[in-house]
Amino acid sequence: MKALIEFVEKKIQPNFEKGGKFQKFHRSFEAFQTFLYVKGDVTRKGSHIRDAIDMKRTMFHVVIALVPALLFGMWNVGLQHYRAIGLEVTFFDQFLFGLIKVLPLVVVSYVVGLAVEFVFAEIRNHEVNEGFLVSGMLIPLIIPVTTPLWMVALATIFAVIIGKEVFGGTGMNILNPALLARAFLFFAYPAYLSGEVWIETSLREGQQLVDGFSGATPLAMLAAYETEQLPSIIEMFLGTIPGSVGETSTLAILIGAVILIATGVGSFRIMASVVLGGLFMGGILNIFAVNEFMATPAYYHLVIGGFAFGAVFMATDPVTASQTPTGKYIYGALIGVVTVLIRVVNPAYPEGMMLAILLMNVFAPLIDHYVVEANIKRRLKRLKRAPVKV
Amino acid sequence: MPKTIKIRKGLNIPLLGSAERILHTAPSADVYAIKPPDFHGLTPKILLKEGDPVKAGTPLFYDKYNEKVLFTSPVSGTFQEVVRGEKRRIMEVLIKPDGKEDFVDFGAAGVAGLSREEIIERLLQSGAWPFFRQRPYAVMANPADKPKAIFVSAFSSAPLAPDFDFLVNGQETLFQTGLDIIAKLTDGDLHLSVDARNTRSNAFLQAKGVKLHYFEGPHPAGNIGIQIHHIAPLNKGEVVWYLDIQDIVIIGRLFEKGFFDPTKIVALTGSEVLNPLYYKIKIGAQILSFAGNNLRRDNGVKCRLISGDALTGTKVEEKGYLGFYDNQVTVIPEGNAQEFMGWLIPNPNRFSMSRTWPSFLMPWKKYRHDTNVRSGERPFVMTGLYEKVLPMDVLPMQLLKAIMINDIDKMEQLGIYEVAPEDFALCEYVCPSKIEMQSVIRDGLDVIRKEFA
Numbered sequence: 018m019k020a021l022i023e024f025v026e027k028k029i030q031p032n033f034e035k036g037g038k039f040q041k042f043h044r045s046f047e048a049f050q051t052f053l054y055v056k057g058d059v060t061r062k063g064s065h066i067r068d069a070i071d072m073k074r075t076m077f078h079v080v081i082a083l084v085p086a087l088l089f090g091m092w093n094v095g096l097q098h099y100r101a102i103g104l105e106v107t108f109f110d111q112f113l114f115g116l117i118k119v120l121p122l123v124v125v126s127y128v129v130g131l132a133v134e135f136v137f138a139e140i141r142n143h144e145v146n147e148g149f150l151v152s153g154m155l156i157p158l159i160i161p162v163t164t165p166l167w168m169v170a171l172a173t174i175f176a177v178i179i180g181k182e183v184f185g186g187t188g189m190n191i192l193n194p195a196l197l198a199r200a201f202l203f204f205a206y207p208a209y210l211s212g213e214v215w216i217e218t219s220l221r222e223g224q225q226l227v228d229g230f231s232g233a234t235p236l237a238m239l240a241a242y243e244t245e246q247l248p249s250i251i252e253m254f255l256g257t258i259p260g261s262v263g264e265t266s267t268l269a270i271l272i273g274a275v276i277l278i279a280t281g282v283g284s285f286r287i288m289a290s291v292v293l294g295g296l297f298m299g300g301i302l303n304i305f306a307v308n309e310f311m312a313t314p315a316y317y318h319l320v321i322g323g324f325a326f327g328a329v330f331m332a333t334d335p336v337t338a339s340q341t342p343t344g345k346y347i348y349g350a351l352i353g354v355v356t357v358l359i360r361v362v363n364p365a366y367p368e369g370m371m372l373a374i375l376l377m378n379v380f381a382p383l384i385d386h387y388v389v390e391a392n393i394k395r396r397l398k399r400l401k402r403a404p405v406k407v
Numbered sequence: 408m409p410k411t412i413k414i415r416k417g418l419n420i421p422l423l424g425s426a427e428r429i430l431h432t433a434p435s436a437d438v439y440a441i442k443p444p445d446f447h448g449l450t451p452k453i454l455l456k457e458g459d460p461v462k463a464g465t466p467l468f469y470d471k472y473n474e475k476v477l478f479t480s481p482v483s484g485t486f487q488e489v490v491r492g493e494k495r496r497i498m499e500v501l502i503k504p505d506g507k508e509d510f511v512d513f514g515a516a517g518v519a520g521l522s523r524e525e526i527i528e529r530l531l532q533s534g535a536w537p538f539f540r541q542r543p544y545a546v547m548a549n550p551a552d553k554p555k556a557i558f559v560s561a562f563s564s565a566p567l568a569p570d571f572d573f574l575v576n577g578q579e580t581l582f583q584t585g586l587d588i589i590a591k592l593t594d595g596d597l598h599l600s601v602d603a604r605n606t607r608s609n610a611f612l613q614a615k616g617v618k619l620h621y622f623e624g625p626h627p628a629g630n631i632g633i634q635i636h637h638i639a640p641l642n643k644g645e646v647v648w649y650l651d652i653q654d655i656v657i658i659g660r661l662f663e664k665g666f667f668d669p670t671k672i673v674a675l676t677g678s679e680v681l682n683p684l685y686y687k688i689k690i691g692a693q694i695l696s697f698a699g700n701n702l703r704r705d706n707g708v709k710c711r712l713i714s715g716d717a718l719t720g721t722k723v724e725e726k727g728y729l730g731f732y733d734n735q736v737t738v739i740p741e742g743n744a745q746e747f748m749g750w751l752i753p754n755p756n757r758f759s760m761s762r763t764w765p766s767f768l769m770p771w772k773k774y775r776h777d778t779n780v781r782s783g784e785r786p787f788v789m790t791g792l793y794e795k796v797l798p799m800d801v802l803p804m805q806l807l808k809a810i811m812i813n814d815i816d817k818m819e820q821l822g823i824y825e826v827a828p829e830d831f832a833l834c835e836y837v838c839p840s841k842i843e844m845q846s847v848i849r850d851g852l853d854v855i856r857k858e859f860a
């Protein structure tokens with residue numbers, strides 16, 4: 018490996034340095050270089066030693082935490098497809114079908130998103146940030162598998178430019194880029210993101226849909242008050258239901274949550290308070306229970322739709338969430354409350370999670386503002402109590 | 408035992424090479440240096456010419472903006488050279504020792520008869536004044552101020568920090584004399600903070616004329632700023648002073664014997680030291696003069712020599728000198744080697760506070776920590792991390808951002824008066840975005856200080 022590193026530093030690097038042939042692309046080169054190996058840069062100011070963690074490793078752990086949901090999502094895409102056409106096939110065939118359908122979404126999201134990131138890094142002359150490694154994985158997991166690839170590309174470009182770069186890049190954005198991509202598709206191409214889009218039903222010759230096939234998600238069923246058709250709670254928890262690619266399996270998401278909490282990368286405060294907020298609001302609606310949706314047990318909300326996925330992977334985005342410890346509780350709880358409210362009280366948008374998180378992203382700075390004000394007030398109070406200086 | 412102040416937030420970085428409790432008396436160094444950059448914001452004015460003879464206690468330079476504050480020679484010998492850096496900034500004032508122990512005689516004086524003014528006068532003349540530092544700003548104290556209180560920490564929690572019990576061993580009476588002297592400089596209290604678990608020395612536990620506080624917890628529990636925050640937090644407009652325990656011993660010696668003898672004990676620590684132990688030296692000694700034959704040099708690894716601890720110390724060159732306030736020298740390997748897939752491979756020899764590295768599975772392990780930065784600088788991304796290592800009611804990220812955008816009102820409101828760069832050293836250590844937080848805090852303090860100067 019030493020030889021490889023030496024080759025990169027001696028033979029390739031000079032081309033990208035000042036005066037080199039590819040000087041314009043030196044940020045892109047740097048991104049690949051630092052991916053390949055940690056450079057021998059030492060501390061110059063301040064602390065002489067630094068924690069081994071960096072953004073690459075942090076983001077890598079989020080991606081790892083997403084893998085169970087991704088793999089399950091692939092299998093579920095196949096499962097739902099073959100169920101819809103009434104074919105009994107092996108587990109392997111189901112997974113393979115899903116893999117073929119999902120992989121292009123992932124590839125398009127990464128390639129397009131990273132391309133935009135690289136372009137902005139070169140224009141602005143800063144290092145390529147690792148944030149998109151996570152966003153690029155999130156985007157394919159929160160859209161229907163039937164989304165056309167050009168739409169994925171368009172949404173990704175929109176999310177990265179309007180969601181992130183106009184604010185100054187990673188760390189400066191107000192809205193979660195991945196959710197923004199989904200919201201963009203949801204409002205720009207509503208036909209592709211609602212209705213019977215959750216299951217891949219393109220048929221080959223000789224295939225046909227089974228009788229009585231609906232393809233509706235549990236959320237849609239609830240919104241239409243068709244509770245008798247609802248899958249069992251176990252099915253919904255395991256995730257063998259229609260839905261966005263990665264959101265269906267609460268179990269797979271829980272595995273991711275354990276990884277995030279154990280490594281300390283994801284905020285337990287936010288995850289827990291989103292869940293509590295959702296249960297709280299669901300409980301209140303249960304008390305009134307004027308329609309079937311309101312009467313649905315509060316915990317159903319945790320396993321249907323994007324609630325679990327949003328709570329674990331979306332709400333916890335450190336940049337767009339509240340940044341103060343106290344603020345995180347308020348922010349999380351409000352996401353839970355608003356999600357259930359949107360779902361139950363406003364059935365025009367059955368998926369409340371996306372809108373709730375985006376709404377609270379906007380409010381997060383306000384929540385932080387009040388937490389910071391409280392800190393300032395404590396300090397001012399102390400000043401007043403202090404003995405008067407003569 | 409009175410109430411213990413428990414510090415829950417913080418981090419002890421497990422480094423290899425803590426000093427054994429063995430004391431070597433080092434021979435006189437070839438050269439001594441007083442380094443004006445040790446005193447933040449100081450503009451020195453040189454008083455002597457090259458070749459002038461000096462005694463221990465002879466003024467070398469003074470503070471341009473406070474002419475009474477003198478900086479004196481730690482040894483007798485000749486004024487050798489003024490080393491200048493960029494823009495002719497004075498970096499080092501070198502003294503060549505003559506091996507004789509000639510002291511300027513300031514006259515022995517008991518504690519009892521002296522007034523506050525007389526004490527300050529004597530401290531200023533002898534060059535002992537710069538031992539006094541102040542908060543806010545973490546700079547040398549102004550003799551014209553009347554501090555609200557004076558704080559002394561009887562322990563350090565920094566990585567590989569020396570054992571203060573050992574430093575004060577045999578100097579108990581001088582330490583008490585020093586305490587008696589400095590107690591006279593404030594109308595408020597003289598606070599002495601000890602480690603509730605580890606402080607054993609009666610010099611601290613039985614100290615007279617002080618308010619004793621017990622602290623417990625990980626680094627930065629030993630930082631004076633953290634202690635002030637928990638004992639009596641600093642408000643706008645207030646000034647407190649603080650000193651190091653060995654400097655109090657030197658002040659005790661000054662009043663007891665009548666001369667300025669800055670002899671102190673430093674710990675030589677770090678993974679690149681063969682036998683980490685303590686040395687008796689004088690302030691400003693050339694580090695290699697006592698540490699030279701105790702460093703690991705055969706393995707071809709480039710070392711970094713740090714005067715102070717690994718988090719807040721000053722990098723010194725091969726021929727460098729001990730800093731004015733430092734009681735520790737740390738020697739660790741430079742991290743200038745590339746590491747293939749270094750960010751990914753879970754190398755068991757890397758330490759991290761986060762549980763993304765295997766180090767959390769091995770709480771007993773000590774690390775040969777190098778100086779690699781690990782990554783380029785990124786904007787703030789992770790949150791909630793810095794709060795975990797800053798045991799203060801201060802919102803670290805919000806304060807740092809206020810400084811970055813130069814918002815003076817916000818800085819004040821968010822508690823800039825209570826913090827010093829060293830209090831943010833751990834935040835800087837754990838930061839995955841590798842933001843230079845100690846410099847940011849220092850910049851903020853400079854801005855505020857200028858604003859109200």
